[in-house]
Amino acid sequence: MQKDSFVKFKTLLKSVKNIVIVTHYSPDGDAMGSSLGLYHYLTQLNKSVKVVVPNAYPSFLHWLPANNKVLVFDKDETKVTKALNTADCIFTLDFNSFKRLEKLGDILQHTKAPKVLIDHHQQPDNYAKLYFHDVTACSTAELVFDFIVGLGGKKLINKKIAACLYTGLMTDTGSFRYPSVTAKTHLVIAELLKTGIAPNDIHSAVYDTYSADRLKLVGYALSEKMTVLQNLPVAYFAITHTELSKFNHQKGDTEGLVNYPFGIKGIKVCAFFNEAPEGYIKISFRSKGKIDVNTFARKHFNGGGHINAAGGKSTLSLVQTVKKFESLVEELF
């Protein structure tokens, strides 16, 4: 836990006008929900605020209020670079190393504006002026809620902020079922619901808007592509780019698939490997209890994340990456 005092945050906020909020590569529900939630707060303080992301995010997040204001670096490098270089202050949300931004990280690294980190991932880098970091928070959205309340902004939490933060909390906790969920999580949710947002509508907007192809991809992965190890409580999927293309793969289609083998009695570690369009193998790891996939991903797969949910990359082939995983996975136990 590394949290600077609200006095320091207040002083900084008073002295800045142009604020940029940036989140990680392949933004997920918490990345977008926390960033846009903070956006709707800071705009009420009469700041000029821009949200920038390294690349596109799934369409099931496009309904979020102010989605149309988000600048995507992949599509508009000039605008994003200018926004970062002219910012008085840059909030970095839901990540803690410039590496998590790919090419945008190099640009961010060379910006002069002071950085504020709000994040719940393990082992933050040392780049920020002010920190609001807590690995016990279930999501960055929960931290943004605390941040706003701590600054005395509870009354400013309206339906827009609530919908964004609810989305972050919901998606990063697997709909409130991961071990990261605490009484506090539900108290925050209760406060958000008081604004009048409809949780059922948010669940539907996020989880019930996939294509038929996506469901068929899940079916194919489960019946044809799942390997359950004989000697360890481990199961994984390895899927090629060609296979994904057959199902007309769209960003976000494989989200959540990694967790399915936990439905098998006794499984403690799940992994998902796929050939990403970027040319490397993208990996997701999930675990139960004290099994630490963050350390494993950092050590062997150029990644990181949380103890029970981490990710990484490999420049080996898909087959070689899986071989490497199989040869190392015993370490986790």
Ligand code: 5GP
């Ligand atoms: P996912 O498997 O859903 O992509 O990611 C799970 C968790 O691991 C997320 O909290 C995410 O931020 C983190 N993560 C995913 N990929 C990477 C990576 O390449 N590097 C690092 N450091 N963290 C990652």
Ligand code: MN
């Ligand atoms: Mn998160």
